Amino acid sequence: MRRLLRHKLFVTGSILVGLVTFGAIFADLLTIADPTRMSVRTRFEPPSLEYIFGTDNFGRSQWARVLYGARLSLMIGLGVVVLNAIFGTLVGALAGYFKSLDNILMRVADAFMAFPVILLAIGITAALGPSSVNAVIALAAVYTPRTARVVRASVLVAREMEYVQAARACGAGDWRIIRRHVMPNCMAPLIVQLTFIFAYAVLSEAVLSFLGLGAQPPTPTWGNIIAEGRQYIREAPWITVIPGLVLAATVLGLNLLGDGLRDVLDPRLKVQQ
Amino acid sequence: MSAPTPPLIEAVGLTKHFPVRTGIFNRSASVVRAVDGIDIAIPPGETLGLVGESGCGKTTTGRMLVKLIDPTAGRILFEGKRIEGLDAATMRPVRRHMQIIFQDPYGSLNPRMSVQDTIAEPLEILKIGDARSRREQVRELLEVVGLAPYHAERFPHEFSGGQRQRIGIARALAVRPKLVVCDEPVSALDVSIQAQVINLLKDLQKDFGLTYLFISHDLGVVRHISDRVMVMYLGKVVEVARKRDLYADPQHPYTQALLSAIPLPDPKRRSRRKVIPGDIPSPANPPSGCRFHTRCPHVMHVCREVEPHLMQGAPHHWAACHLVHPPSTPRPAPASV
Incomplete structure (x- = not known):
């Protein structure tokens, strides 16, 4: 833990992610404006004391929209991470532990990974219909093979350790070995991977929303705020630029967080800070 | 078979071939003959030393005896009962009587489990006692192996190599086994710690009435702890004898070379070392x-064509070499070793 706090990049990342999370959780305390209420008189207000992030083409408070958008974007990211953790661990553990399943599961994973991430996600959401729940499902499906590969790799290592042999020599069953001996020793790379998946998911969700495949207007997400603002980018650049910056900061923060965790959790990659 | 005491564990024709898989369809292209038909019998209370170079199959042999690896062929008898075909469930009661101690004191303990959990795990799996009695047992075991009861709450990374090996020994003893396979238990330790652990193993053997299969590549260590010594080369047993006979009068040229390679503290005697030329051939293509x-200094024509069998020369002294037992000698009736 002390090593984490000394890791400058990790601290920077935590602050960025912390701020966004704070904004998302306390969105209703940080603004009294309704993110969906339109007002003709306040269209295209530039950032000011009254409208911190300005207003958009419908006169809605951008501050409120970005905060509430953060809520949805992070929820979707979290949803993807949770599904990923469950299925990625399951598939990875099965493939890594049981040699007979390895080939089948990993070839399926390869098939998924052969498609570009966004293209596959677009395909799945298009098939399921555009909504934020379907975006979560699509992104989870797209990223699960990646997590599964990471888990499988560490399971392959942990499985061969002598403490697994020792447990087997006492008659421990496969389930017990996976639960007590293999998985606890695979957590570090999994946590790091999930942090990165969180970042990718937030970014990809913005892409899907931008394309109109995520949450539907008027519900704000970063992607659709940017999409709506892009027609006015010359007259009112703040509509696109601010959520874009917030998105970039969040993804950067999560990536730094992941890097920091990796450096600290993986003793083989000990880096001088 | 007419030995006065029936062996605790016995293996006949024990063989392990590992398939070498290639290509995407997992075709088995060839096999590595890790262990190729060896016979072992260890009477209760004895320590059998098993020596040989890396890759000669000694670890595989040890793991087959405790059923961590299933043999390709051969029989294994524990207390007279065949165990080689048993499935996980029927094997479990037998596992209580056989345990293994590993070489690597770092890899053999789960870094995420406390010493308490590590040592208690065999008891838990075999459903011996309740949580409280297990705690007590762990504390006792820690004292038996020379650690302190308060060490139970600690994690493996807080211990030195020698201490970790003691934890591994405590784990193996938790179920009060009869047979313990010691798979190079001291090879990873400093020489001074080696002596401590070896002496601990000897004391425990006396106190718990243990039978050891002691696997090592260190002939000095084996000499210290064993009653009999078995020498393996490339998946085969080349010589078995009582310790004194083997060290005083090695029969097989390989054993002779191994013994001459033991470092001596006297520089004048060093020149007598016999160096075996070349490397150990691949067990995939013996x-x-x-x-x-291929490496024998006394190689004869017959050696290239006829495989020598393990034969008894002096009482209880077996060797597989045409020099010792010329091929014309009628073979004595096969007996288990």
């Missing part, structure tokens, strides 16, 4: 005839 013929 040499014909005697497997040692």
Whole structure:
């Protein structure tokens, strides 16, 4: 833990992610404006004391929209991470532990990974219909093979350790070995991977929303705020630029967080800070 | 078979071939003959030392005896009952009587489990006692192996190599086994710690009435702890004898070379070392005839063609070499070793 706090990049990342999370959780305390209420008189207000992030083409408070958008974007990211953790661990553990399943599961994973991430996600959401729940499902499906590969790799290592042999020599069953001996020793790379998946998911969700495949207007997400603002980018650049910056900061923060965790959790990659 | 005490564990024709898989369809292209038909019998209370170079199959042999690896062929008898075909469930009661101690004191303990959990795990799996009695047992075991009861709450990274090995020994003893396979238990330790652990193993053998299969590549260590010594080369047993006979009068050229390679503290005697030329051949493609013929200083024609069998010369002294037992000698009736 002390090593984490000394890791400058990790601290920077935590602050960025912390701020966004704070904004998302306390969105209703940080603004009294309704993110969906339109007002003709306040269209295209530039950032000011009254409208911190300005207003958009419908006169809605951008501050409120970005905060509430953060809520949805992070929820979707979290949803993807949770599904990923469950299925990625399951598939990875099965493939890594049981040699007979390895080939089948990993070839399926390869098939998924052969498609570009966004293209596959677009395909799945298009098939399921555009909504934020379907975006979560699509992104989870797209990223699960990646997590599964990471888990499988560490399971392959942990499985061969002598403490697994020792447990087997006492008659421990496969389930017990996976639960007590293999998985606890695979957590570090999994946590790091999930942090990165969180970042990718937030970014990809913005892409899907931008394309109109995520949450539907008027519900704000970063992607659709940017999409709506892009027609006015010359007259009112703040509509696109601010959520874009917030998105970039969040993804950067999560990536730094992941890097920091990796450096600290993986003793083989000990880096001088 | 007419030995006065029936062996605690016995293996006949024990063989393990590992398939070498290639290509995407997992075709089995060839096999590595890790262990190729060896016979072992260890009477209760004895320590059998098993020595040989890296890759000669000694670890595989040890793991087959405790059923961590299933043999390709051969029989294993524990207290007279065949165990080689048993499935996980029927094997479990037998596992209580056989345990293994590993070489690597770092890899053999789960870094995420406390010493308490590590040592208690065999008891838990075999459903011996309740949580409280297990705690007590762990504390007792820690004292038995020379650690303190308060160490139970600690994690493996807080211990030195020698202490970790003691934890591994405590784990193996938790179920009060009869047979303990010691798979190079001191090879990873400093010499001074080696002596401590070896002496601990000897004391425990006396106190718990243990039978050891002691696997090592260190002939000095084996000499210290064993009653009998078995020498393996490339998946085959080349010589078995009582310790004193083997060290005083090694029969097989390979054993002779190994013994001459033991470092001596006297520089004048060092020149007598016999160096075996070349490397150990691949067990995927072992040499014909005697497997040692590619490196043997006394190689004869017959060695390249006819495989020598393990035969008894002096009482209880077995060797597989055409020099010792010329091929014309009628073979004595096969007996288990």
